Amino acid sequence: MSATIDTAIGGSGVAADDVLLEIEDLRTHFLLDDGVVCAVDGVDLRVRKGETLAIVGESGCGKSVMARSILRLVDPPGQIEGGKITLHRESGPVELVGADRKLLRQIRWNDIAMVFQEPMASLSLVHTIGSQIVEAVRLHENVGKAAARNRAIEMLDRVGIPMPQRRVDAYPFELSGGMRQRAMIAMALACRPSLLIADEPTTALDVTTQAQILELLRDLQDEFGMAIMLITHDLGVAAQVADSMAVMYLGRVVEYGGAEQVLAEPRHPYTKALLRSMPRLGRAARTRLTAIKGMVPPPYARPEGCAFHPRCDAVMAGRCDTVLPRRVPLREPVGDREVTCLLYEEES
Amino acid sequence: MSTEPLLSIEGLTKHFPIRTGLLGRQVGAVKAVDEVDLVIEPGSTLGLVGESGCGKTTLGRCIVRAHDPTGGRMLYRQQDGAVIDVAGLKEKDLKTYRSEVRMIFQDPHSSLNPRKTLREIIGEPMRVHGYGTKEEIEARVGELLERVGLRPEYANRYPHAFSGGQRQRVGIARALALSPRLVVADEAVSALDVSVRAQILNLLMDLQEESGLAYLFVSHDLGIVEHVSDVVAVMYLGKVVEQGPTEDLYTKPLHPYTEALLSAVPDPDPAAKRHRERIKLLGDIADPAHVPPGCPFHPRCVYAKETCRTDAPPLREVGGRRVACHFAEELELRGVPDPDVREVSA
Ligand SMILES: Nc1ncnc2c1ncn2[C@@H]1O[C@H](COP(=O)(O)OP(=O)(O)OP(=O)(O)O)[C@@H](O)[C@H]1O
Ligand SMILES: Nc1ncnc2c1ncn2[C@@H]1O[C@H](COP(=O)(O)OP(=O)(O)O)[C@@H](O)[C@H]1O
Ligand code: SF4
Ligand code: SF4
Ligand SMILES: [Mg+2]
Ligand SMILES: [Mg+2]
Numbered sequence: 001m002s003a004t005i006d007t008a009i010g011g012s013g014v015a016a017d018d019v020l021l022e023i024e025d026l027r028t029h030f031l032l033d034d035g036v037v038c039a040v041d042g043v044d045l046r047v048r049k050g051e052t053l054a055i056v057g058e059s060g061c062g063k064s065v066m067a068r069s070i071l072r073l074v075d076p077p078g079q080i081e082g083g084k085i086t087l088h089r090e091s092g093p094v095e096l097v098g099a100d101r102k103l104l105r106q107i108r109w110n111d112i113a114m115v116f117q118e119p120m121a122s123l124s125l126v127h128t129i130g131s132q133i134v135e136a137v138r139l140h141e142n143v144g145k146a147a148a149r150n151r152a153i154e155m156l157d158r159v160g161i162p163m164p165q166r167r168v169d170a171y172p173f174e175l176s177g178g179m180r181q182r183a184m185i186a187m188a189l190a191c192r193p194s195l196l197i198a199d200e201p202t203t204a205l206d207v208t209t210q211a212q213i214l215e216l217l218r219d220l221q222d223e224f225g226m227a228i229m230l231i232t233h234d235l236g237v238a239a240q241v242a243d244s245m246a247v248m249y250l251g252r253v254v255e256y257g258g259a260e261q262v263l264a265e266p267r268h269p270y271t272k273a274l275l276r277s278m279p280r281l282g283r284a285a286r287t288r289l290t291a292i293k294g295m296v297p298p299p300y301a302r303p304e305g306c307a308f309h310p311r312c313d314a315v316m317a318g319r320c321d322t323v324l325p326r327r328v329p330l331r332e333p334v335g336d337r338e339v340t341c342l343l344y345e346e347e348s
Numbered sequence: 349m350s351t352e353p354l355l356s357i358e359g360l361t362k363h364f365p366i367r368t369g370l371l372g373r374q375v376g377a378v379k380a381v382d383e384v385d386l387v388i389e390p391g392s393t394l395g396l397v398g399e400s401g402c403g404k405t406t407l408g409r410c411i412v413r414a415h416d417p418t419g420g421r422m423l424y425r426q427q428d429g430a431v432i433d434v435a436g437l438k439e440k441d442l443k444t445y446r447s448e449v450r451m452i453f454q455d456p457h458s459s460l461n462p463r464k465t466l467r468e469i470i471g472e473p474m475r476v477h478g479y480g481t482k483e484e485i486e487a488r489v490g491e492l493l494e495r496v497g498l499r500p501e502y503a504n505r506y507p508h509a510f511s512g513g514q515r516q517r518v519g520i521a522r523a524l525a526l527s528p529r530l531v532v533a534d535e536a537v538s539a540l541d542v543s544v545r546a547q548i549l550n551l552l553m554d555l556q557e558e559s560g561l562a563y564l565f566v567s568h569d570l571g572i573v574e575h576v577s578d579v580v581a582v583m584y585l586g587k588v589v590e591q592g593p594t595e596d597l598y599t600k601p602l603h604p605y606t607e608a609l610l611s612a613v614p615d616p617d618p619a620a621k622r623h624r625e626r627i628k629l630l631g632d633i634a635d636p637a638h639v640p641p642g643c644p645f646h647p648r649c650v651y652a653k654e655t656c657r658t659d660a661p662p663l664r665e666v667g668g669r670r671v672a673c674h675f676a677e678e679l680e681l682r683g684v685p686d687p688d689v690r691e692v693s694a
Binding site for chain 2: 058059176177178179206207208209210211212214215233234235236237238239240263273274275277278279280281282287288289290291292295296298311
C-alpha cells in the first residue's frame with residue numbers, strides 16, 4: 001500500500017526529470033529546556049524546475065524553519081532530525097542533509113538563493129548595496145572586480161532600481177522598503193541560482209509595493225527560468241503567482257496540488273476553513289466571517305492523531321484524535337493532489 | 349441615517365517639524381495630516397485606508413488626543429447632545445472625552461504591560477476614571493473577559509501567557525472597559541493569523557451591534573476594511589482623496605489612487621486573476637516631507653495631465669461622494685467586480 005502511494009507522489013523512485021528539489025520526511029526539531037518543538041515534522045515536497053511553489057500557512061506552522069533547513073540556516077538549538085533533501089543539479093543529484101560545509105557554501109547563491117521578509121536583517125548595514133553584490137558574485141564566480149560591479153549595476157537595473165549607477169554605492173538605510181527588497185532580489189539572482197527561496201518577501205510592504213515585487217519576480221522567472229519557493233501566509237499572494245501550492249499546518253504539509261485547483265476546490269478541511277475565514281474583495285460587506293474555532297496550539301502541545309482535529313469541523317471522534325493521517329494522492333481531473341486527512345484515506 | 353454626527357472633523361491638520369541636527373532649527377514640516385474633513389456617525393464604522401506613512405495612525409492619534417492637532421476642529425457630540433470642539437481642549441477638560449473615545453493598538457505584544465495581570469490591565473482605565481469600587485471593577489473585568497471570549501479565571505495571569513489573538517482580545521476588553529462611544533482601531537487585526545483575525549473581526553462587529561459604538565477602523569488591508577466599514581476614506585500624503593459608502597467606492601472608484609490600490613490587492617480566487625489587470629502605479633511610495641505641487645498624486649498617476657502638475661484638486665462632492673481629482677467625472681475607473689458577475693462570465 002505505502003509503496004504505491006510513494007510512487008504516485010513522485011518519491012525518489014520516479015524518473016521525474018523535471019524535479020529540481022525533493023524533500024522527503026524532513027524533520028527539524030528544537031530541543032529546548034521545557035520540551036521539544038517539532039517545527040517541521042515529516043514534510044514531503046518537491047519543487048519542479050522553473051515553477052513557483054507557494055508554501056502557505058499560519059504563523060508558527062513551520063514554513064520558515066522548513067525553508068531554512070534546506071540551506072541549513074536553522075538557528076540553534078534547531079536541528080534536522082531526519083529526512084532527505086535532494087537537489088537535482090545538472091551534474092547529478094546531491095544530498096543536502098548531511099552535506100559538508102564546503103558543498104553547502106557552493107550551493108548557496110549558486111544553486112539556491114534566499115530572500116527574507118525583512119531585507120535589513122540580511123543586508124549588511126555598513127556596506128553599500130553594490131559591494132555586497134560584488135562580494136557574493138566574486139565568492140562564487142571567477143570574475144574581476146570591475147566585471148562584478150558591472151553585473152551588480154545590471155542586476156539593480158533589472159530589478160527596477162532607478163539610477164543603478166548611483167544606487168550601487170548606496171547603503172541599505174538610504175533605500176525605501178520596496179527598494180531594499182528589490183536590492184535583495186538583485187543580490188540573490190546575481191549568481192543565477194536555479195532555485196530562489198523567498199520567505200514572506202512582501203509581508204512588510206504595502207499592497208502597491210507588494211504588487212510591484214510580485215510582478216518583478218514573475219518577470220525575472222520568465223527571463224532566468226529559476227524555480228521559486230514562495231513562502232507566504234497570504235492566500236491571495238499565492239493565487240497571484242503560484243503554479244503549485246502546499247498548505248502547512250503544525251509542521252506538516254496537509255494539502256498539495258496545482259495552485260488554481262487547490263484554491264478553487266480545496267479538499268483538506270483546514271484549507272477550506274482558511275479560505276472561508278478570509279475577507280475577500282467584492283464580497284458582501286458587513287457579514288460575519290466563518291472563523292476557524294480555537295487557535296494554532298502552542299508548539300509543545302501538538303495534539304494527538306491529526307494535529308488539526310481540535311479545530312476541524314469534520315472531525316471524526318475516536319479516529320482523528322488517535323490516528324495520524326497519511327498523505328493520500330487523489331485522482332484529479334487536472335494535475336496531482338495530495339491530502340493528509342483521514343476523510344480521504346478510504347478513497348485511495 | 350437619521351442621526352447627527354458623533355464626531356465631525358474639519359480641516360484637521362498635524363504637522364511634525366523637521367529640524368536640522370546641529371542647531372535644532374526648523375527647516376520644514378512633515379504634513380502627516382493635512383486639512384482632513386471626516387464625519388463619523390454614531391454606531392457606524394468609518395474605514396481608513398492608504399499606503400504606509402500616509403497619516404492614518406497620526407489621524408487616529410489626533411482623534412484620541414494622543415497628539416495635539418496643529419490645526420482644525422473636532423466637533424464631538426456629547427451624550428447630552430451638546431457639541432464641543434475637542435481639538436483644542438486642555439487636558440483637564442478632556443476627561444469625559446477620553447473615557448468615551450478609546451483606542452485599540454496594532455501590536456498585541458508591545459501594547460500590554462508585561463508586569464501587570466489582565467485584571468490590572470483591563471481595570472486600569474476604570475480606576476483612572478473612578479468607575480466604582482474595587483469589587484465593582486473586579487466584577488466588570490470578569491464580565492469583559494467573558495465578553496471578548498476569554499475565561500474570567502485568566503484575570504490573574506500575565507500577558508506573556510497568551511497568544512497574539514488572545515492578547516488582542518485583552519486589548520479590546522481594555523478599550524471597552526468604560527463603554528466607549530467611539531473606538532479607534534489602528535491595524536487592530538493586522539498582526540493576527542487569518543483564522544484568528546476572523547474571530548476578532550466578528551467580535552468587533554458583534555460588540556458594535558450590541559452597544560451601538562462607532563469605529564474608526566484603520567488598516568492597510570482593503571479586504572478587511574471593505575468587510576467592516578459603512579463608509580471608507582482613502583488617504584494619500586496626509587489628505588483624504590476619496591470618501592464614500594463602501595460598496596460604491598469599491599465597485600466604482602472615482603479617484604485614480606483608489607483604483608490603483610484596489611487593483612493591487614491579491615485575490616485568492618483563481619477566477620479573479622484572469623479578470624483583473626493591475627493598474628500600474630508609477631514610482632515609489634511618496635514622502636510626506638516632500639509633497640509634490642499640484643495634485644499630490646500626479647507623479648504616480650497614469651491619468652495625469654498638464655494641469656495636474658500645477659493645480660491642486662480640492663476635495664469636492666461628486667455623485668454623493670467626495671473626491672479630489674480634476675477628472676473624477678470623465679475617468680472611467682475600474683473597481684472590484686461583483687463576485688457573482690465574475691463567476692457568471694468566468
Ligand atoms: N512623532 C512624529 N514625529 C515626526 N514625524 C512623524 C511622527 N509620527 C509620524 N510621523 C510622520 O508622519 C507621517 C504619517 O505617519 P503615520 O504613522 O500617521 O502613517 P500611517 O498611515 O499610519 O502609516 P502605516 O501604514 O505605516 O502605519 C510619516 O511620514 C511619519 O514618518
Ligand atoms: N530559534 C527557535 N527556537 C525555538 N523554537 C523556534 C525557533 N525558530 C522557530 N521555532 C519554532 O518553530 C515553529 C515553526 O516556526 P516557523 O518556521 O518560524 O513558522 P512560520 O514561518 O510558519 O511562521 C514555531 O513553533 C516556532 O516557535
Ligand atoms: S483527519 Fe480528521 S481532524 Fe484531521 S483534517 Fe481530516 S477530518 Fe479533520
Ligand atoms: S488630479 Fe490629475 S494627477 Fe491627480 S488624481 Fe486626478 S488625474 Fe491623477
Ligand atoms: Mg516565517
Ligand atoms: Mg500606522
